[in-house]
Amino acid sequence: MLEDLQARVNANTALVRRGRWVSLTFLFGADDEDYLIEIDKGQVLAVAPRRLPTEVGIFSIRAAHATWMEHWQRFPRRDYHDIWSMLPKDLARLDGDLLPLIQNLQYFKEVIASPRDQGAQ
Amino acid sequence: MPAFEPIVGRYFTMEVAGKPCRIYAEEAGQGIPLVCLHTAGSDARQFRHLLCDPKVTEQYRVIAFDLPWHGKSNPPPGFREHEYKLTTDLYKEIVMSFCAAYELNSPVVMGCSMGGRVVLHLALEQASYFRAVIALEGADKLEPYYGLDWLHRPDVHGGEVASAFVSAQVAPQSPDEFRWETLWHYMQGGPGIFKGDLHFYWHDGDFDERSPLIDTKQCPVYLLSGEYDSSCTPERTQATAARIRGSSATIMAGMGHFPMSENPKLFATYIQPVLHEIAAA
Secondary structure (H helix, E strand, O other): OOOOHHHHHHOOHHHHHHOOOOOEEEEEEEOOEEEEEEEEOOEEEEEEEOOOOOOOOOEEEEEOHHHHHHHOOOOOOOOOOOHHHHHHHOOEEEEEOOHHHHHOHHHHHHHHOOOHHHOOO | OOOOOOOEEEEEEEEEOOEEEEEEEEEEOOOEEEEEEOOOOOOHHHHHHHHOOHHHHOOEEEEEEOOOOOOOOOOOOOHHHOOOOOOHHHHHHHHHHHHHHOOOOOOEEEEEOHHHHHHHHHHHHOOOOOOEEEEEOOOOOOOOOOOHHHHOEOOEOHHHHHHHHHHHHOOOOOOHHHHHHHHHHHHOOOOOHHHHHHHHHHHHOOOOOOHHHOOOOOOOEEEEEEOOOOOOOHHHHHHHHHHOOOOEEEEEOOOOOOHHHHOHHHHHHHHHHHHHHHHHO
């Protein structure tokens, strides 16, 4: 479900520039599937399914598969349109060390929303 | 000469909590005074489109001011000695002092978000003074959903995080130009000011137990909230309207938490009928 995320982020030079202080791996969850997204200086180096219980990200963000599909619609329904609108409705869950997420929140919002303009698959 | 906008901005000094405070205010138009109150952590630039709308300014003297600590209004002298926390009493005092300084006669007061909350307090306590109140994105009670300490700490940029938090509150349909202008205001707020405003908006300003006491025959109440507002949701707006007998509630489709600045053309279609109705009453 994240096939194009790496290419879309890395092709967005303004987004990569805004994330130039970000070098870490975070976990993205959809239903029971976990993915590790590795970032170096704002560029996405890898998006890979989690294989081992010892593979973790510094923070994680999880939601239902259907929630992400709605999030990636061009005009999502209300509550699904932004991570920070999903939280108060319990549509998404954050765990781990949130400091790097909060320090670069707009960057991460746009990375996670980057599949949006292709719409739900 | 450039094509000037009709807005005129001026400074004056008024007392805030017993101390002189330099205030910045903008206005345009003539007629019924319409005092506009900006959202938490922002400033009166949010109302620039309303101030330039001739369909409004031909009937209303639109006045928007920066609250102390916000925009081009100063904090009171000695502000560094105290943590900024907006309280219900201080907020009401500021609005009433402003109206008194301007010698306004029977004004309409319109506030957004925390401004939409305080106008409900004013509808109850100053019903004989205000011609009507308009609460944009203004419910009488909210539920916090993130920790306020993130907004003011040395390892997080306060402007960036304030903007990133509230970017969720702009509707996806709103024009990019105005989305980012709205967020720019948040990026420019003083350190800890958005956090201090949310003290009122999320904690000190709850009003749900008293909102049924508002007499809308004496002071009409209009509630308008955006479909995509994640804090003052359509449901909370409807619940507030149900508690205020005789109030009018409108849910603005395709709109977020900042109607006057995120999508001014769409907002005009909602606010103009309300202003015409108040003027005709």
